[in-house]
Amino acid sequence: MDVRTVCLGLLLGGDRTGYEIRKQVDAGALAHVTEASFGSIYPALTRLTQEGLVTVRVEPARGGPEKKVYSITPEGRLAFEAALSGDLPEDRFRSAFLFAMLFADRLQPGRIAALIDLQTAALRRKLAIIDTALRVAATPGERLVAEMGRASYGAALRVLEDFRLTVPSGRAAAPAAALEGQLL
Amino acid sequence: MDVRTVCLGLLLGGDRTGYEIRKQVDAGALAHVTEASFGSIYPALTRLTQEGLVTVRVEPARGGPEKKVYSITPEGRLAFEAALSGDLPEDRFRSAFLFAMLFADRLQPGRIAALIDLQTAALRRKLAIIDTALRVAATPGERLVAEMGRASYGAALRVLEDFRLTVPSGRAAAPAAALEGQLL
């Protein structure tokens, strides 16, 4: 989903600043489903304001720049609903890690092990975020999203952990020399 | 991974045309890990040729445009290995479907059911591609990629199918009227 629609969706849950939208996209239930940086959020909010889909009110802040709090308008709600009608863009998943694994036979065993360990850590981080989201999930929709994430990442993690056991770690002597070269 | 690196990686497996690279990215082991359209592949191959990372030989074709068959050069191999050293970009997953599910309470039950059915079909299609890839997988790396994909999508599918049972389908009378409004 484009940043515009993400902003509208979050504003449905109450007034927010661009900064708060960023935080929510980064750490909430949306975290594993969407991404958005300041560089896309701020211009999106400006444009939404020009189009009358949101309104701003400026709150003077104690030091630093003033806060701009956005609210969604009735037209904004309509635009959001329109975005969820019609055909949705297909899911897309990109993984440089999995791409690299396809060429594991060209990598040094130590490198493979290091990549797997990094990926394992990344998966665990995502699972932690999802578990938090699941705990605070209020609607069946939120629970579905969290549970699908947990199931997917959990299953991937288990496969990866199993595979890790067959890869020599590179620094220590491999657990079993018989496994050396398994990836060639 | 950028299209450049994907092209180099595939050429490692033998000479190919841009068209063949496209097919492989679309249907092979890479299918659920990477995407690339003609509009990015052809310019990438042109640039790689200019940089000496690949070479072309032109094969006259029986009708239609001539075939351009690309081969990777030793410098190309080095460039590929360099791309797999350093830090890899993080995985990214975007799902308009899951985003929409977060706002399920604003959707009509029929729409929710329709979206779920579409998503279920999409997951099954991906699983079919992965199963094919798994059958022809030659290296442990390819098997890992396919098995992680199967585990992830399979787990997601099961959660989704369970959830589907709780959603009134919209057209027929719901299996149990007691379930109506479950999403509100």
Place this chain on the structure above:
DNA sequence: GTTTGCATGTAAACGGTTACATGATTGG
């Protein structure tokens, strides 16, 4: 005293998609 968090924004660059243009061959 340095890092982290709060808070906003801009401009250039990037990588990629979409649509268009062309045309023969093969299979249903």
Place this chain on the structure above:
DNA sequence: CCAATCATGTAACCGTTTACATGCAAAC
């Protein structure tokens, strides 16, 4: 006869990221 497959390419557009610019307050 029409659709799909083979086969290449360009150009305009798109959304987004990255890097930069600024600055206070609180926590460590």
